[in-house]
Amino acid sequence: MKKGILLVVLVLLIGTLTPVLAQRNSGKSDAQAVADRLADGRQAVVPGDLLADEQFDDDTSWEDFEGDNSSGQVLNGTYQMQVEENYFVFEIDRDDHTDVIIEVDTEQLSKSLVNSYGLMCRADPEYSGAGYYFWISGDGYYAIQKHTGKSGEFETLVDWEESKVINQGRDSNHITAVCAGDYLALYVGDTLLAEATDRDYSEGRAGLTVSAYDSGSASVAFDNLRVWEALTDSKPSSVKPPKNSTVRLVDYAGQPQSVVRELQNLGFVSPGGGLVFTEDRAFFTGQGSWFTPLARRSPNTHIIMAGELTFTVGSANDLEQCSLMARIGMDSSGAATTFAEVGLTNAGELYILDRFSPSSNANVTVGETILDISRPVHIVFTMIGSRANVFVDGELALSDVPIQERGGIYGIALVGKGAGARCEGRNIWVYQVPSGRK
Numbered sequence: 561m562k563k564g565i566l567l568v569v570l571v572l573l574i575g576t577l578t579p580v581l582a583q584r585n586s587g588k589s590d591a592q593a594v595a596d597r598l599a600d601g602r603q604a605v606v607p608g609d610l611l612a613d614e615q616f617d618d619d620t621s622w623e624d625f626e627g628d629n630s631s632g633q634v635l636n637g638t639y640q641m642q643v644e645e646n647y648f649v650f651e652i653d654r655d656d657h658t659d660v661i662i663e664v665d666t667e668q669l670s671k672s673l674v675n676s677y678g679l680m681c682r683a684d685p686e687y688s689g690a691g692y693y694f695w696i697s698g699d700g701y702y703a704i705q706k707h708t709g710k711s712g713e714f715e716t717l718v719d720w721e722e723s724k725v726i727n728q729g730r731d732s733n734h735i736t737a738v739c740a741g742d743y744l745a746l747y748v749g750d751t752l753l754a755e756a757t758d759r760d761y762s763e764g765r766a767g768l769t770v771s772a773y774d775s776g777s778a779s780v781a782f783d784n785l786r787v788w789e790a791l792t793d794s795k796p797s798s799v800k801p802p803k804n805s806t807v808r809l810v811d812y813a814g815q816p817q818s819v820v821r822e823l824q825n826l827g828f829v830s831p832g833g834g835l836v837f838t839e840d841r842a843f844f845t846g847q848g849s850w851f852t853p854l855a856r857r858s859p860n861t862h863i864i865m866a867g868e869l870t871f872t873v874g875s876a877n878d879l880e881q882c883s884l885m886a887r888i889g890m891d892s893s894g895a896a897t898t899f900a901e902v903g904l905t906n907a908g909e910l911y912i913l914d915r916f917s918p919s920s921n922a923n924v925t926v927g928e929t930i931l932d933i934s935r936p937v938h939i940v941f942t943m944i945g946s947r948a949n950v951f952v953d954g955e956l957a958l959s960d961v962p963i964q965e966r967g968g969i970y971g972i973a974l975v976g977k978g979a980g981a982r983c984e985g986r987n988i989w990v991y992q993v994p995s996g997r998k
Contacts, residue, residue, distance in 0.1 A: 590786070591607045591610070591788070591834035591835055591836060591992070592834065592836055592858040592860065592992055593858075594606075594607045594661060594663065594736070594788060594834070595607060595833075595834055595992065596750075597736060597747060597750050598661070598736075598738065598745075598747070600752045601738065601743075601745050601752055601755060602755060603738075603740060603741075603743040603745070603755075603792065604792060604832070605661065605738055605740045605743070605745075605790050605791065605792055606790075606791050606832045606833055606834055606992075606994075607661050607788035607789065607790070607791070607834040608788065608789030608790070608791040608817075608833075608834055609788070609789040609817060609835070610786065610787075610788055610789075610835070611655065611657065611660065611787045611788060611789055612653060612655065612766070612785070612786065612787040613785075613786050614639075614653075614784075614785040614786075615637065615783070615784065616634050616637055616638050616639045616782070616783060616785070617634075617637060618634070622634065622639055622651060622653070623651070625651075627649075629643060629644040629647045629649075630642060630643040630644065630647060630649035632649070632651050635781075636781075637783065638667070638781040638782060638783045639651070639768065639781070639782045639783070639785075640669065640779065640780070640781045640782075641677075641768060641769075641770045641779070641780055641782070642670075642770070642777060642778070642779040643770050643771060643772045643777060643778050643779075644772060644777050645772045645773060645774055645775065645776055645777055646772065646773065646774055647771070647772060648676075648769065648770065648771030648772070649769065649770055649771075650680060650683070650689065650767050650768065650769040650770075651767060651768050651769075652680065652683045652685070652687070652764075652765040652766065652767035652768075653765050653766050653767065653787070654765070655765065655766075655787075656685060656763055656764060656765060657681070657682070657763065657764065657765065657766060657787065658762060658763045659739060659740045659741065659789065659790040659791075659792070660681055660738075660739050660740075660766060660787050660788065660789065660790050661736065661737070661738050661739075661740075661787070661788040661789075661790045662679050662681055662736070662737045662739075662766050662785070662786070662787050662788075663734065663735065663736040663737075663784075663785070663786050663788075664679060664734070664735055664768065664782050664783070664784060664785045664786075665732060665733075665734050665782070665783045665784045666678075666696075666732065666733050666734075666735060666780055666781070666782055666783075667730075667731070667732045667780065667781045667783075668698055668729060668730050668731060668778075668779070668780050669730065669779040669780060669781055670698075670730075670776065670777060670778050670779040670780075671729075671730065671776070672698065672772070672775050672776035672777070672778065673697070673698035673699040673728060673729055673775075674697075674698065674699065674772075674773045674774070674775035674776070675697060675698045675770070675771060675772050675773065675778035675780075676695040676696065676697045676698075676701075676703075676770075676771045677695065677696065677697075677768075677769060677770040677771070677778065677780045678693065678694045678695045678696055678735055678737070678746075678768075678769060679693075679694045679735055679737040679766070679767065679768065679769070680692065680693055680694070680737075680765075680766065680767030680768070680769055681694075681737055681739035681744075681764065681766060681767075682739055682761040682762065682763055682764030682765070683764045683765045683766070683767040684709055684764060684765075685764065685765055688709035688710045689707050689709050689710060689712070690707055690708055690709030690710075690712070690761070690764075691706075691707060691761060691764055691765075691767065692704065692705070692706055692717075692737075692739060692744055692758070692761060693705045693706070693707060693714070693769060694735065694737040694744075694746045695769075695771075696726050696733060696735060696748060697720075697726075698728060698729055698778075699728055699729075700722050700723060700724070700726045700728045701720045701721060701722050701723070701726070702718075702720070702721060702723055702726060702746060702748065702753045702754060703716065703718055703719060703720045703721070703754070704716075704717045704718040704744055704746055704754050704756050705717060705718075706758060706760065706761075717744065717756040717758055718746070718754040718755070718756050721753075721754075723748065723751070723753055725748050725749055725751045725753070726748050733748055733749070734748065734749055735747070735748055736748075738790060739790065740790040740791075740792050741792060742757045742758060742759045743755070743757055743792075744756045744757065744758060766785075766787045768782050768785070788834070791831060791832045791833070791834075792832070807826060807955075807956040808954045808955060808956070809822050809823070809826075809940060809951050809954045810822065810954065812866075812938055812940050812951060812953065812954040813868065813938050813987070816835055816838070816864075816866070816989050816991055817835075819864070819866060819940060820833070820864060820991055820993075823864060823940075823942065828942050828944075828949060829864065829942060829944065829993045829994075830993065830994040831994075832993065832994045833991055833992045833993040833994060834991070834992055835989065835990075835991050835992075836855055836858045836860065836863070836970075836989075836990040836991065836992050837854060837855040837858065837970075837989065837990055838987070838988070838989040839854055839867075839985070839987075839988040839989070840986065840987065841984070841985070841986050842854075842972050842984075842985050842988065843972075843982065843983060843984035843985065844972075844973075844974035844976070844982065844983050845974075845976075845980075845981070845982045846874075846976055846979060846981060846982075847874070847976050847977060847978065847979055847981065848974075848975075848976060849973070849974075849975050850973060850974045850975075850976070850983075851885070851896055851971055851972075851973040852971055852972060852973075853888060853890070853896075853969050853970065853971045854969065854970045854971055854972070854988070854990075855969055855970055855990065856969055858969065858990075858992075859967045859968050859969045860967060860968075860990070860992045861887070861943075861945075861965060861966060861967040861968075861995070862943065862944045862945065862992065862993050862994065862995050863886055863942070863943055863944075863970075863990050863991065863992055863993065864940065864941070864942050864990070864991040864993060865884055865886050865902075865940075865941055865943070865970065865988075865989070865990045865991075866938070866939065866940040866941075866987070866988070866989055866990075867884050867938075867939060867972070867985045867986065867987060867988035867989070868936045868937070868938045868939075868985065868986045868987055869882050869883075869884070869903070869904060869936065869937050869938075869939060869983065869984070869985055870935075870936045870937075870982075870983075870984040870985075870986070871904050871906070871933045871937070871982070871983055871984075872980060872981065872982035872983075872984075873906040873933070873978070873980075873981065874906075874976050874977055874978025874979060874980040874981025874982070875906070875976075875977040875978030875981065876906065877977075878977035878978070879905060879906065879975070879977070880905065880906040880974075880975055880976055880977050880978070880981050881903050881904070881905055881906075881973070881974070881975040881983075882903055882904050882973075882974055882983030883901045883902060883903025883904070883913075883972070883973050883974075883983075884901070884902050884903065884939060884941075884970075884971075884972055884985065884988065885899045885900065885901045885902075885970060885971040885972065885973055886899070886900050886902075886941075886943055886968060886969075886970050886990070887899060887900040887943065887963075887966055887967065887968035888968040888969045888970065888971055889966070889968050890969075896971070897915075897918040898915055898916055898917065898918060898966070898968070899913075899915050899968065899971070900912065900913070900914045900915075900916075900943060900948070900963050900964075900968075901913040901914075901915070901973070902939060902941045902948075902950055903973070904931065904933055904937060906933070906981075907930070908930040908931045908932065908933050909926055909927065909930065909931070910926070910927035910929070910931060910950065910952060910957055910958065911924060911925065911926045911927065912924070912925045912941075912948055912950065912958060912961050912963070914963040914964060916963070916964035916966065923962070923963070923964075925958060925961045927950075927952075927957050927958055929957065931952065936986075937952060937953065938952070938953050938954075939951070939952055942993075943963060944993060944995065945965050945995060946962055946963060946964065946965045947960050947961065947962060947963065948960075948961045948962075948963050949961070970990050972985045972988065
């Protein structure tokens with residue numbers, strides 16, 4: 561059997577999109593949904609980098625195989641595995657991992673309820689069968705087991721128990737497995753079903769598995785397999801970041817993970833968190849107050865946000881603004897009624913505007929340096945709890961600015977007074993972080 565497996569004028573920005581807006585949501589906001597799901601576990605775990613995202617299309621790296629008692633193939637946009645009674649089969653990916661969160665959609669295709677299927681982590685790359693198994697069954701049971709490989713046997717870490725959250729028979733389930741240090745956890749849907757600890761396997765591969773018993777064969781379709789880096793959260797201390805204008809980010813225009821690591825090392829954020837979204841490009845041109853939301857379904861309170869702003873002035877006589885926004889609250893008509901805004905004026909001023917209430921005046925903090933807005937300006941800012949810090953082209957420009965703590969989504973905005981006004985954002989991203997500093 562084969563086994564593989566500034567004076568700033570306060571404006572109410574309306575939710576109107578201009579025809580020139582180029583917006584593409586990358587789907588990375590799934591990280592926040594995973595983080596929310598894992599909040600019930602006794603070990604604090606959040607997703608980091610997305611290590612694999614397999615949709616099982618024609619270009620999949622997962623192999624088709626067929627043996628005497630089992631088979632696996634990419635079919636109709638899923639990976640379908642079949643196994644005859646009294647056998648089990650697995651397929652694993654091609655990359656070694658250590659701490660991971662694995663999630664997959666499943667659909668049982670066979671009739672019999674006497675089976676089990678699910679996910680593997682830290683599977684032996686030599687296809688011995690060794691690794692951790694996270695099972696559910698067609699009759700609504702679940703378990704976590706460990707296999708010692710080859711002629712070895714399954715050892716039970718969490719014994720079989722029944723759960724009503726598991727859809728039985730020919731139905732669909734969403735399974736999540738966590739392997740972080742010696743901590744193991746199994747979720748179905750958004751419900752935590754089982755936790756265990758074991759130290760035997762520290763690395764290996766992600767896998768899919770199906771087994772059948774003495775009441776018939778089993779067939780299961782798998783889709784939307786994602787493997788995330790698992791980050792174990794740490795408790796924040798009272799250490800505050802340095803209030804020093806010479807503090808610099810070296811790779812401020814780099815990949816999100818690189819920027820996040822620098823901010824962690826400097827003490828601005830705690831380890832943990834995950835990427836919420838990335839946006840290649842978004843822009844507005846013309847007169848008016850323009851605003852568009854980003855990652856509507858992933859509001860957060862504690863974030864890092866970054867982007868490169870190119871501001872073309874339309875009028876030198878009237879106030880114009882180009883900005884990134886976070887902590888946005890909107891009313892039923894799509895208007896931004898509350899928001900925290902970091903942006904540039906047409907006079908080259910850097911500002912933070914915190915409109916924390918629709919009925920109260922906004923709090924405004926303006927930087928001392930006049931910026932050269934004839935060229936792109938790269939902004940990175942943190943909003944954690946009731947404080948914000950802003951870096952401009954790597955330099956700490958605004959430090960420990962008080963803002964009201966609340967959740968919200970994100971956006972980009974232009975207040976233009978002249979026909980030629982333009983605010984263009986490139987490489988915009990948001991990273992959700994723990995609530996405290998390092």
